[in-house]
Amino acid sequence: MDDPAFDVGGGVALITGANQGLGFEMAKRIAHMPRVNKVVLACRNEQRANEAREKLQGLFADTSFEVVVVLVDTEDTTSCRDFGAKWTAIVNAPVDLFLMNAGGMGGRDASDIMQPSGSTRIFAMNVLGHAEMFDALFRANMLSPKCKVVYVGSEVAVGMGPFPKPDLRDADNIAAHISNTYNDPTGATAIKWIGPGNMGQSGYGTCKAIAALYFSALARRHPSMKILTVSPGGTRGTNAHAKSGWFFGNLIPFMMVAFGVGHPLAKGAERLQYGFFVNEDPYVSGAFVASKAIAPPVGKCVDYRSFKKTGNVFGDEKLQDAAYEAVRRFMR
Numbered sequence: 001m002d003d004p005a006f007d008v009g010g011g012v013a014l015i016t017g018a019n020q021g022l023g024f025e026m027a028k029r030i031a032h033m034p035r036v037n038k039v040v041l042a043c044r045n046e047q048r049a050n051e052a053r054e055k056l057q058g059l060f061a062d063t064s065f066e067v068v069v070v071l072v073d074t075e076d077t078t079s080c081r082d083f084g085a086k087w088t089a090i091v092n093a094p095v096d097l098f099l100m101n102a103g104g105m106g107g108r109d110a111s112d113i114m115q116p117s118g119s120t121r122i123f124a125m126n127v128l129g130h131a132e133m134f135d136a137l138f139r140a141n142m143l144s145p146k147c148k149v150v151y152v153g154s155e156v157a158v159g160m161g162p163f164p165k166p167d168l169r170d171a172d173n174i175a176a177h178i179s180n181t182y183n184d185p186t187g188a189t190a191i192k193w194i195g196p197g198n199m200g201q202s203g204y205g206t207c208k209a210i211a212a213l214y215f216s217a218l219a220r221r222h223p224s225m226k227i228l229t230v231s232p233g234g235t236r237g238t239n240a241h242a243k244s245g246w247f248f249g250n251l252i253p254f255m256m257v258a259f260g261v262g263h264p265l266a267k268g269a270e271r272l273q274y275g276f277f278v279n280e281d282p283y284v285s286g287a288f289v290a291s292k293a294i295a296p297p298v299g300k301c302v303d304y305r306s307f308k309k310t311g312n313v314f315g316d317e318k319l320q321d322a323a324y325e326a327v328r329r330f331m332r
């Protein structure tokens with residue numbers, strides 16, 4: 001990681017959901033990157049955030065680099081809209097690297113609770129909160145013009161296993177997914193619980209699909225930045241399934257280890273890290289980078305904007321703009 005070819009060119013890194021799993025692993029890696037001198041852990045729980053800060057600072061006690069905590073809850077639109085002011089008060093330096101990592105399936109309560117913004121909770125925690133944070137920092141002049149942004153996506157966006165292929169057509173239909181008023185042709189609603197123990201929901205895949213489209217559209221609106229969506233792939237060693245009920249919360253991590261499904265934490269983090277490097281094919285601005293294979297989602301990555309297997313949905317600029325418009329209906 002000290003190789004100058006991996007020079008990310010910036011000093012201040014912001015990571016959401018940085019206290020555990022991929023977020024914490026990435027905080028460690030980013031802290032090792034040349035020229036990074038400040039890592040900001042944006043977390044919702046103060047105690048967990050401070051524990052992570054101490055662990056991370058302890059690893060780099062001899063260097064001049066600083067670890068800072070800024071509290072934010074991506075489910076809470078107000079907290080995300082206020083993030084620019086908070087950042088200015090606490091950090092007061094433009095963000096050079098922004099890893100939008102917070103989220104996941106969120107457990108059995110995550111999906112159908114509606115937020116004051118009119119969005120489902122699962123969409124807010126995974127997508128809307130990050131879109132608001134980006135805008136809040138931009139308004140506050142706290143995004144470096146060459147900022148590198150990696151949104152943590154997932155292969156579930158394409159349709160995978162129990163996650164059906166999302167039905168995304170235009171801004172109205174995408175907004176209906178976000179507000180949970182969508183009815184699919186089979187008569188089911190946008191958010192369906194899957195399996196005993198509620199391991200997850202179809203809404204999660206739709207959230208990650210809308211996000212990939214939104215961030216591709218955002219990249220075209222900020223050409224000096226590098227903005228992309230990267231999936232870590234099926235990654236063991238995180239707490240992604242901890243809230244999926246006892247059955248799936250224990251079974252899935254066990255199966256992943258027993259049958260070698262998914263790759264280790266280091267491999268998942270490596271993919272995200274490549275997003276911050278300069279001109280790493282296929283990690284170019286606007287891309288949605290994820291596993292070419294989705295069963296299991298590991299191995300070689302492709303840019304899904306030009307991957308014919310999915311009917312080029314993610315490369316459709318009209319659909320990207322529809323997602324952009326729909327998401328912004330729920331923003332300030």
Ligand SMILES: NC(=O)c1ccc[n+]([C@@H]2O[C@H](COP(=O)([O-])OP(=O)(O)OC[C@H]3O[C@@H](n4cnc5c(N)ncnc54)[C@H](OP(=O)(O)O)[C@@H]3O)[C@@H](O)[C@H]2O)c1
Nearest residue numbers: 017021022044073074075102103104154234235238239240
């Ligand atoms: N692991 C995989 O196989 C995989 C595959 C594809 C994509 N992903 C994505 O990777 C990202 C990280 O997941 P992970 O596997 O590392 O899971 P994890 O170990 O559960 O970590 C999730 C992190 O996000 C934080 N978070 C969740 N909701 C938040 C909110 N509303 N506000 C602020 N922080 C919040 C959590 O904080 P708390 O500690 O407070 O809960 C935690 O730090 C997620 O976006 C997930 O969708 C994971």
